[in-house]
Amino acid sequence: MKQIKKAVIPLDLASLGSGEGDSKSWQVQVQLPAPIGTDDMAVPAGETLDLQVLAVAISEGVSISVSGCALAKGECVRCLEPVEEAIEFSLSRIYYYPDELAHLLNEVSDDSSVYADLDESYQVCPDSRVDLEPLLIDAIVPQIPYSVLCSPDCLGLCPDCGIALAHAEAGHHHEKIDPRWSALSGLFDQEGEKNA
Structure with a gap:
């Protein structure tokens, strides 16, 4: 012992x-x-x-x-x-x-x-x-609670910017571009500059 x-x-x-x-x-x-x-x-x-x-x-x-x-x-x-x-x-x-x-x-x-x-x-x-x-x-x-929550309906954090969604403005979101098309994202801006 x-x-x-x-x-x-x-x-x-x-x-x-x-x-x-x-x-x-x-x-x-x-x-x-x-x-x-x-x-x-x-x-x-x-x-x-x-x-x-x-x-x-x-x-x-x-x-x-x-x-x-x-x-x-x-x-x-x-x-x-x-x-x-x-x-x-x-x-x-x-x-x-x-x-x-x-x-x-x-x-x-x-x-x-x-x-x-x-x-x-x-x-x-x-x-x-x-x-x-x-x-x-x-x-x-x-x-001790198994899952600690500030409230049962807590929305958590924005996966893109990390802000607490409870404190974010209504309709908080981020524009997302499909990564397969990301190379084309600036194409229209470049075309507009050539035509100007």
């Missing part, structure tokens, strides 16, 4: 009772060290999130629930205009004790259909801390 990495967004569980069913809730503020989202839209690094966290002791570890809201920022995939969207998120996951996780991972190697969603990021560190970052990633990313 890999060595436990230092928690990126730590939560100290020392005040949580050790008896099964013991619970504790927190209102915490965290600052994101890295953006969470997709290439098109994400909650930016440095953003401060107000979280509601509930931890419940269970025999295998601690069940942790997190909920909150965030402002995701990105750009429209059609016209590249900036887009902001408020998202709400909520998710619960089990953080396993290291010995329990090692035991479960051994079972997975014997039968891949058992505990197929095990992740070493979800474990209780020896100092009674857990890392909320993987939980926040799993909670926030599914709330």
